[in-house]
Amino acid sequence: MRPALTSAAVVALLACGPVAAQDAIAWLQEGVGLSTRVMSPGEWTPAGGLVHATDPLTLWQTGPDATLxxxxxxxxxxxxxxxxxxxxxxxMALVWSDAPVVCGEDLGTIGVDTGLAGFLTPADVAALEAYADPSLGTYHGTYADQLEAEAPTVPLIAELPDGSRFPVSGSGWGDGGYPVASLRDASGAMVAVYAQFDTGTDDWLLPVSCGQASHRPDDTSRRGATALR
Incomplete structure (x- = not known):
C-alpha cells in the first residue's frame, strides 16, 4: 500500500531512479526492482484527452477519489x-511514445478497494454508471464476470455491452492506495502514465519532477495534472 513519502525517501528515489536515456517501458521495468515480463492487450485511445485513474468496479463516479x-x-x-x-x-501503463524519459509528475493515488485499477475517460465512467444494475451488486453482471475470467492475467481492455472499452488491471488488497504518475520526454510531451501496485524496492517508483529537472515543460503541457506535495 502507499505510505506517505518522507523527504529523504524522495531524495533517494531521485538519486537512484532509472537513467534518463531509457524509454518508458525500460524505465518502468528497471525501476520497479523486480524481474517482470511485459504484457499488452492492445491499444486504447482516450477520447477527449482526459482519464480517471480509479477502481473500475466501485469508484464509477467522478470525485475526489478518482484522479483526473x-x-x-x-x-x-x-x-x-x-x-x-x-x-x-x-x-499498468498507457504508453504513447518510445522517446527517452526525462521527468514526470506524481499525479495522485488509486485507493485500494476491490483489487482492481483502471483508466477510464469521463464518457467511460458515464457508460459504466448507466450499465450498472444496483440490484445485482458490485460483483455481478457481464462486466464483473469478464474481469473475474481474466484475473490474474491482466491488464485487459474491458468492454461494456454498449461498446465502451477501457483498460483494467488487477492491483492488490489491503489499506491505502497506489501511486499514479506521468512520464515526459525532453520536449515536455507526455510519453506515459502509469499506476504501480507492487515494488521490489523500499518505496514506490516516482520520476524526477519536471519542476526539478533541467528541462521544465511549459504550463500548457501540464494542464490538468496536479502534482502532490
Whole structure:
C-alpha cells in the first residue's frame, strides 16, 4: 500500500531512479526492482484527452477519489508488468511514445478497494454508471464476470455491452492506495502514465519532477495534472 513519502525517501528515489536515456517501458521495468515480463492487450485511445485513474468496479463516479489526468488524445499501448516469479500484476501503463524519459509528475493515488485499477475517460465512467444494475451488486453482471475470467492475467481492455472499452488491471488488497504518475520526454510531451501496485524496492517508483529537472515543460503541457506535495 502507499505510505506517505518522507523527504529523504524522495531524495533517494531521485538519486537512484532509472537513467534518463531509457524509454518508458525500460524505465518502468528497471525501476520497479523486480524481474517482470511485459504484457499488452492492445491499444486504447482516450477520447477527449482526459482519464480517471480509479477502481473500475466501485469508484464509477467522478470525485475526489478518482484522479483526473490530461493525456494525449491518441492511441496508447496498454501494458502491464507481470512479476515473473509469482505472476502478480506489478504495474499498468498507457504508453504513447518510445522517446527517452526525462521527468514526470506524481499525479495522485488509486485507493485500494476491490483489487482492481483502471483508466477510464469521463464518457467511460458515464457508460459504466448507466450499465450498472444496483440490484445485482458490485460483483455481478457481464462486466464483473469478464474481469473475474481474466484475473490474474491482466491488464485487459474491458468492454461494456454498449461498446465502451477501457483498460483494467488487477492491483492488490489491503489499506491505502497506489501511486499514479506521468512520464515526459525532453520536449515536455507526455510519453506515459502509469499506476504501480507492487515494488521490489523500499518505496514506490516516482520520476524526477519536471519542476526539478533541467528541462521544465511549459504550463500548457501540464494542464490538468496536479502534482502532490
Amino acid at each position: 489526468i490530461t493525456v494525449p488524445e491518441a492511441p496508447a499501448r496498454v501494458i502491464g508488468l507481470i512479476d515473473r516469479e509469482y505472476g502478480r500484476s506489478i504495474l
